[in-house]
Amino acid sequence: MKNNHVVKVLKAQFITHDVKSFVVEKPIGYDFVPGQATEISINQPKWKNEKRPFTFTNLKESNYLEFMIKIYKDRNGVTDELGRINAGDELILHDVFGTINYKGPGVFIAAGAGITPFISIFRDLYKNNQIYGNRLIYVNKTSEDVIMGNELRKMLKNNFINFYTRENVVGFQGKRIDRNFLIENIVDFSQNFYVCGPEDFVKTITKILLDLGATADAIVIEN
Structure with missing residues (x-):
């Protein structure tokens, strides 16, 4: 079953010239293994079905979720739009996936x-x-x-x-x-x-x- 979670953006800021950090609400019971990702879309009529995969960068026990996303301003796509997203806006999180799991040094x-x-x-x-x-x-x-x-x-x-x-x-x-x-x-x-x-x-x-x-x-x- 596909689970969608609408979450509010708590903080959004550029951490390099073209990478933006997003801190968002963490849904109750939403869990991941470090290295995993989810698909994200923007909760706006034009964008909510445009899903893109992004990796969690926060500690799994944090009470928020964080993503660091490269913004491509020349592509008129999802990341360009994410470049305009700020605190108070909403994103949609989907299922957790990913095969990059830590298996030792x-x-x-x-x-x-x-x-x-x-x-x-x-x-x-x-x-x-x-x-x-x-x-x-x-x-x-x-x-x-x-x-x-x-x-x-x-x-x-x-x-x-x-x-x-x-x-x-x-x-x-x-x-x-x-x-x-x-x-x-x-x-x-x-x-x-x-x-x-x-x-x-x-x-x-x-x-x-x-x-x-x-x-x-x-x-x-x-x-």
């Missing part, structure tokens, strides 16, 4: 907004003192695109690797993430890997990891 590899499923996982691990043994390789075009960089650095410390593809910043990588980079930065390919980002990125990284000896069972991606 490993290397997280994210591109752009692909970091969002990992934020809830890291927050949960950090709160429970279980984040040790995890590393994050986070790929963005420029430093301005990094989502929650300060918090990720605080949680992961030296196990947080920033990687920029369009910008040469002193002390940071400035190229495409490739086989050589993974060989240089990952010693053990028998551990768990969590990969999220654009479809081509996930396919490319997954193929390289398999070529380097990772097992398909140990690679967690969104199916």
Whole structure:
């Protein structure tokens, strides 16, 4: 059975130049596993049937829900409209789904907004003192695109690797993430890997990891 929940937006603000955080009411009994997502639509006649998947970024025990959504202003679509949504407006939440679940320490590899499923996982691990043994390789075009960089650095410390593809910043990588980079930065390919980002990125990284000896069972991606 499909369950729809109309929720009020409690807070909405941009956290980067094109990513907006939404804090919304949490329906009674609404639960998720860190890494999971739901489909969201805007509770307005024109938009309520336009559903898009977004990941929860809050701790599961919070009394609210949070989403960090990349706004595409040039597409005249749902995210462009979400860019205009503010506190007091209403969204519609649908069923919870998602296959990115934490199964033990490993290397997280994210591109752009692909970091969002990992934020809830890291927050949960950090709160429970279980984040040790995890590393994050986070790929963005420029430093301005990094989502929650300060918090990720605080949680992961030296196990947080920033990687920029369009910008040469002193002390940071400035190229495409490739086989050589993974060989240089990952010693053990028998551990768990969590990969999220654009479809081509996930396919490319997954193929390289398999070529380097990772097992398909140990690679967690969104199916």
